Amino acid sequence: MKRLRGSRLVRFGAIVGSVALIGSTAACGSSTTGSSTAAADGGSQKVDSIAAMVPKSIAEKGTLTIAAATYPPAVIEPANGGTPTGWDIENVRQIAAVLGLKVQIKIAPFDGIIAGLQAGRYDAATGEIYATDERTATVTFVTNHSSSDALMVPTGSKITSAAGETDLCGHTLAASLGSAEAALATELAGKCKTAGKSAITVKTFKSQAEVNLALSGGRVDAAVSSASQVAYVMSQTKNQFKLVELPWAPQYKTGMVLGRNSDTEKFAKAVQAATDHLIENGELQKILDEFNAGQGLIDKAEILPSTGSN
Known part of the structure; x- marks a missing residue:
């Protein structure tokens, strides 16, 4: 598994400073329904040799329907209901641009995304979704990022550290339904x-x-979330919360998640090639620099499970 550049954990102070710049236009955790369509344009252009790898059924359609749950700074839904952004949304847009495709982002509840992929309602999903063994048994990941978890607590909390896995015994922990954090808790x-x-x-x-x-609201003692999400919330809430590191927490690969069908293996290879292209030319790093303090880029995209084992 690739490791975060610079350190195992995200440089939290750097993230707080970085995402604060976009806080005035973002609603942390706004509506979880709705959709937005945007051209896959920006810094990247179509690469014919990679676009030729896209299955005919997808190339002819021309637009990828992408599910995402609001999860700043990976998925940021503006307060005015405009076009979503965030580092994972922009990753997908640039990957699609290399493939010669447009994207339609559909904001959806997190716990329904995998089921939606399996039912064919979406072509793919994004939003710092961890590639767990349970998920790779039913959907295919093309990785582009590495994440780890942290704990968010109120500033006056008695929880000041969690050096061991049983240090949180006796507390009430919150997490998103269906998330890897809920499983960890x-x-x-x-x-x-x-x-x-x-x-x-x-x-x-x-x-x-x-x-x-x-x-x-004081209904729980702490929340388990990705480190970048915790830092984002801290940047938006004026010292209301603090971050507690979880040095024993696993590190996860994340990336674009594809539903399984007859074209999945071929399309995954196209997405992998596009991702590697953007890693090599620095475009994905630029996105992470803007939204995630530059942290989490991997050296090479990987298909999970490995090609041929779907």
Whole structure:
């Protein structure tokens, strides 16, 4: 697994400074429904040799329908309902540009995205979705980023560190429904029980916005989210929260998620080639520099599960 450039964890202070620049135009956790269509233009141009790899059924359609849950700074939905942005949205737009395609972004609840891919409602999905074993059993990832988790707590919280996996025993943790963070919190609860320590209560919510509201309202003690998401919320809330590192938390590969069909293997290779092109020419790094303090780029795109094992 590739590691974050510079350190295992994101440089949190740098992210706070970076995303604060876009805070005035973004609504952290606004509506989770709706859609927006935008041309796949900007810094990248179509590369004919890579576009030729796109399956005929997708090339003829010309537009990719992409599902994404609001999850700043990966997926930022403007307060006025305009076109979504964020580092993962812009990654997808540039990948599509290289493939000669446009994109239609559909904002959707996170816990329905994988099912939507399986049902064929979307061509792909994005939004810092972790490539877990459970997910790669049913959908295909083309990686372009590496992420890790952190804990968000109120500024006055008694939780000041979590050096060990049982340090959070006795607390109530929040996470998005169906997320890897929810699974991690549940795993921690099991470890507390095995160790004979006070129980962890896990509460899940339909959106990250609801997770953040539960934390700010005192209904939970802490929220488990990606490190970049925690830093984004901190930048928007004027010292209301603080970040607690989870040095034992796993690091995940993330990227563009494809639904499985007869064209998946061929399309995944096209997306992989486009991603590698953008890694090599620096375009994906520019996006991460703008939205994510430059952190998380991997050296080479990978298809998960490996090509031929779908």
